[in-house]
Amino acid sequence: MMCEFFNSFCADPVNAIGGWFVLLPAAVLLLAAAASVVLRNLIHAALCLTLSFIALGVVYLALGAEFVGFVQLLVYVGAVAMVIVFAILLTRPDELERSRSFFSGFGPAGGTAAALATLAVLLGAIFTSPTGDRPMPPAVPVPVADLGKALMGDYVVALIVIGVLLTAALVGAAVLAMEDEP
């Protein structure tokens, strides 16, 4: 198997690497995610989290999901990461200290329990999923136009509900931030 790969690599390295390329961003994703949990410096952790968002976008792209990959970059790197960073900068260090003393007793235990519970749910979903038994369908890039038609056709109710929810959130944020008239 290794020899076969070696031969195809010599004949056409670009094509041979193509299928394995996804492993690189996946490795970066895992490392960055782990670093964002382990690092003590909050800003470094936030930047590592941003890196993992980027790597996830690249994983989507490597798997042929062009639209989702770009939206991942646009929303998570452009907006969510910045909101996280702003939240950290606007939190005063003494508040941080207090919250740490409150959680310090059962922080690690609680975190481990939550992580294990999430892992159990995910593993359960993966192992009971019927897709595992089926053969992998060939990766067909979905045209963006079809995606739009699906959103506006089959899933239009979900789209409108999310739109209403976001509008409500936006109005709420504006009301909270509004200055009181003198």
Added chain:
Amino acid sequence: MNLLERAPIELKAWLLNLLGSFGVPDWALAIISALLIIGTVIGVFLGLFALTSVMERKILARVQNRLGPNRVGPFGLFQPVADGIKMITKEDLVPRGADPIVHFLAPVVMMVPALLVLAILPYGRDMMPVELEAGILYFFAVGAGTEVAVFMAGWGSNNKYSVLGAMRAIAQMISYEIPLVLSAIVAAMIAGSLMPGAIVAAQGGFAFGFVPKWFVFTPWGFTAGLIFYIGALAESNRSPFDLPEGESELVAGHLTEYSGFKYATFFMAEYVGMFAICGLFVTLFLGGWQAPLPFLEIIPSWCWFFGKVCFVAFTMIWVRATLPRLRIDHLLAFAWKFLLPMSFAAFLAAACWHYAGRGAVGWGLSLVIVAVPYLALGTSFTRRFAVSKRTYQFSE
């Protein structure tokens, strides 16, 4: 003429054929072909950056009745070379309290999106480095990396001016990105595609035989184009939106603690980013590489593209020379309370234009849809920000 039009493509094909005749394998040729395109695009834009850095100072000087740089070379044209040597030989200072890794990485991260977005611009007929189906989305998705870089520069410097400048820059970029994307969507909606090439193709042809069918010549296109232009100014942190680095209050914002080549890298990324967004503006609203009049089509398409980009960049320099800086709260209020509703109006107007048959009826209808909110918002804004006696809250 046809030869000149296809000259860059033919030249590349000839070079690859030559290499192929020497027995270079096909996969290596594919890589060399890609490298040739990348090298050309980066080289052209860095050349444009060098030219603009001196032309901008010349134009600003002309507006302010000065001479501008005129010592190095003829008309001061070799000024960029002198600047480059100065930047490279300058001491690279890193503050003691700075975070060394983040401080070092910020200019690098800044440069990456500025160069990456150049990949999807259609530079001429059949001259597009990468044809992505979601090209417009790619431009904005990759451009989001700039905000991360600005934050890294501001926080990594460990300087209050840097952090304040970065916070301002990010607030401004996020606020102006929304009208920017919404106005870009208008063009994509009418062209029926997110591919830059298809959007340029949709603007081909001439009405009445001489008026180009560029989107900017329709009421909705003019509105969306103007919003996009303002958003582009704000995204590239140019005057009158340059208050993240307003020297009167913040020294130089997130650039305060940068010197030498790191500063030059920021400068370069800013200018390449400006050219990229000018290129997208030209692609979306000014007909891309299409000639403005039928008989001018003898001039190669890529000349038209770069000519239009240089013209838009010139107007940005002109705006910089003319308009004073905005205040941060006015700036954000302008984005959220004026540009955002106006971009929704342009959106609606474009849809009505499309469904009214893209003719005279649609033209009039979209004009009304754009004009009414403009007048309403405009009068309410003038009343709100009317000049009055200034009262100070904390002094006097």
